[in-house]
Amino acid sequence: MPRVSTRRTTLRFFYVPVMLFFSLLIGCSNFRPAQTDARDQRPYISILAPLHFPQQPSQEVIAELEGLTGAELDIRWVPEGVYTDKMNTALTTNSLAKVTFVKFTDYSLVKNAIKSGEFWEIEPYLDQFPNLSKLNPSILQQTAVEGKIYGLYTERPSSRQGIIIRKDWLENLQLKEPHSLDELYEILKQFTYNDPDQNGKQDTIGLVDRNDLVYGVFKTLSSYFGTPNNWELAGGEFIPEFETEEYMDTMNFMKKLYDERLINQDFALTSKELQRDSFIRGYAGVYIGSMTDAQRLSIEAHAVNPKVELALINRIKGPKGYKVWSIPNYNGLYLFSKKAIATEEELKQVLAFFDRTMDKDVANLMMYGVEGRHYEIVDGKVILPEETSRLRVDEVNPLYSLMIANVSNQNILEVAQKEELTELAERLSEDNESFLVADPTVHLSSDTYDEKNAELSQIITDATYNYILGKITAEGFKQETLKWRQSGGDLIIQEYREALEREQIREHE
Numbered sequence: 013m014p015r016v017s018t019r020r021t022t023l024r025f026f027y028v029p030v031m032l033f034f035s036l037l038i039g040c041s042n043f044r045p046a047q048t049d050a051r052d053q054r055p056y057i058s059i060l061a062p063l064h065f066p067q068q069p070s071q072e073v074i075a076e077l078e079g080l081t082g083a084e085l086d087i088r089w090v091p092e093g094v095y096t097d098k099m100n101t102a103l104t105t106n107s108l109a110k111v112t113f114v115k116f117t118d119y120s121l122v123k124n125a126i127k128s129g130e131f132w133e134i135e136p137y138l139d140q141f142p143n144l145s146k147l148n149p150s151i152l153q154q155t156a157v158e159g160k161i162y163g164l165y166t167e168r169p170s171s172r173q174g175i176i177i178r179k180d181w182l183e184n185l186q187l188k189e190p191h192s193l194d195e196l197y198e199i200l201k202q203f204t205y206n207d208p209d210q211n212g213k214q215d216t217i218g219l220v221d222r223n224d225l226v227y228g229v230f231k232t233l234s235s236y237f238g239t240p241n242n243w244e245l246a247g248g249e250f251i252p253e254f255e256t257e258e259y260m261d262t263m264n265f266m267k268k269l270y271d272e273r274l275i276n277q278d279f280a281l282t283s284k285e286l287q288r289d290s291f292i293r294g295y296a297g298v299y300i301g302s303m304t305d306a307q308r309l310s311i312e313a314h315a316v317n318p319k320v321e322l323a324l325i326n327r328i329k330g331p332k333g334y335k336v337w338s339i340p341n342y343n344g345l346y347l348f349s350k351k352a353i354a355t356e357e358e359l360k361q362v363l364a365f366f367d368r369t370m371d372k373d374v375a376n377l378m379m380y381g382v383e384g385r386h387y388e389i390v391d392g393k394v395i396l397p398e399e400t401s402r403l404r405v406d407e408v409n410p411l412y413s414l415m416i417a418n419v420s421n422q423n424i425l426e427v428a429q430k431e432e433l434t435e436l437a438e439r440l441s442e443d444n445e446s447f448l449v450a451d452p453t454v455h456l457s458s459d460t461y462d463e464k465n466a467e468l469s470q471i472i473t474d475a476t477y478n479y480i481l482g483k484i485t486a487e488g489f490k491q492e493t494l495k496w497r498q499s500g501g502d503l504i505i506q507e508y509r510e511a512l513e514r515e516q517i518r519e520h521e
Contacts, residue, residue: 054078055361058086058109058352060102061413062095065308070407076377077411081368089410093222093284096121108349110362113413114163115344117226119155122347123462126157132348132359135161141363143370147417154340154454163345164366167419170338171444172437173232174303174326180319181208181297192329193236193265200274203297219269220296221279222287225473228279229300231337234262235449238332243508245452250508252501254472255493258331263489266480280477292316303437308409310433311402322433326440338448346416366416372423378415379424381408393428401431456515458507464500471496
């Protein structure tokens with residue numbers, strides 16, 4: 013597991029003769045006497061965190077973060093593409109860091125561990141901290157397990173999903189940006205077979221995807237087709253998304269792209285890193301996912317080809333108009349291990365670190381970097397020069413993963429001048445708010461879902477890929493959905509229905 017630590021080895025000598033002591037001191041330049049170094053008294057905080065960028069933040073920025081917070085940080089950065097596996101391994105081997113990030117999509121995997129007492133309940137302590145006491149109660153409740161709060165949430169808009177497309181390729185082929193599914197298909201075809209990079213070779217594809225049905229291409233495409241977000245609530249009954257016509261329409265669309273070779277043929281096995289690399293190096297012309305990736309993709313693509321231009325699109329009209337899937341306003345939680353954090357006092361030290369990260373000086377360091385190196389301040393607002401974009405990507409941006417409640421944090425300075433693609437991505441994410449598709453089970457609970465979702469989801473994931481790849485028919489896919497029901501799906505549906513009925517009774521009391 014990747015491990016970054018700023019801990020220094022402290023050598024302690026007991027009953028060592030004075031002359032030997034001084035000779036060792038002179039001969040060992042790394043020696044740091046514990047009794048004279050106040051930094052030894054800093055709270056040590058180990059954190060398992062996802063790495064969404066090509067490299068870890070710079071040691072200089074980490075040192076600045078440690079200096080401001082008074083903490084000794086041992087941040088174990090794990091590439092996002094393998095983060096779930098690494099987090100699960102740490103959970104099952106009982107080797108968690110003091111603080112562990114859990115993605116929203118993985119939350120059900122750890123709820124049993126939460127219920128069995130492996131993590132601290134933190135709600136009783138939040139009022140003791142000036143910033144944590146102001147966390148959004150509504151979002152905290154979205155994260156609750158059996159009515160109790162266990163995690164500090166990382167915040168995000170409801171949906172940043174959209175399309176990142178090679179604008180220069182569109183111009184080379186005299187094509188307009190797509191605004192419907194038919195137009196998107198035609199562009200993917202042209203990008204594959206009509207030499208969009210004008211190098212005289214047929215060496216490009218329209219779309220690059222990865223082995224992720226949620227944050228890859230599939231779920232965003234399915235929302236364009238009008239597929240429900242995980243569940244459809246109709247007449248008091250919950251219908252899983254994969255039993256709807258719209259889900260089948262999405263699979264058929266993806267199958268068409270695969271059969272016509274408009275998408276990378278190994279998409280079911282491709283990592284996020286390889287997906288990004290294909291787009292950056294000009295092998296593919298369309299990337300569907302978080303629009304906020306655009307600025308970073310642009311920077312890295314420009315290093316390969318300075319002529320690259322990107323465009324962003326968030327509105328693709330489908331059979332039911334404009335639709336895009338959403339999640340609650342947290343994309344993950346930091347949980348606190350009871351095994352690694354032995355006492356209440358130690359827990360308070362760790363919570364104090366996160367509280368401190370929300371203060372103005374620390375929050376802006378984590379958000380923008382070091383003033384004068386990564387950004388400037390003019391008239392009280394942040395200026396992010398284009399020429400320092402790559403520097404921020406390399407040295408600062410990975411720290412976003414550690415920021416809690418940052419979207420609503422009033423201590424973060426306003427940006428007067430942003431990179432063009434960053435500003436556009438944020439504006440289009442706000443526009444997404446007007447046509448969101450919500451998951452109707454977000455506020456409901458199902459013990460069977462928490463216990464068996466990983467196993468049951470794999471049935472549908474495998475069936476979806478196998479259908480797109482032509483390994484099973486529509487009837488074969490239906491048989492897999494029946495297997496899902498028989499293996500626990502029917503019980504999940506029943507528990508959600510009962511939870512909804514209880515909620516409705518409470519509302520009328």
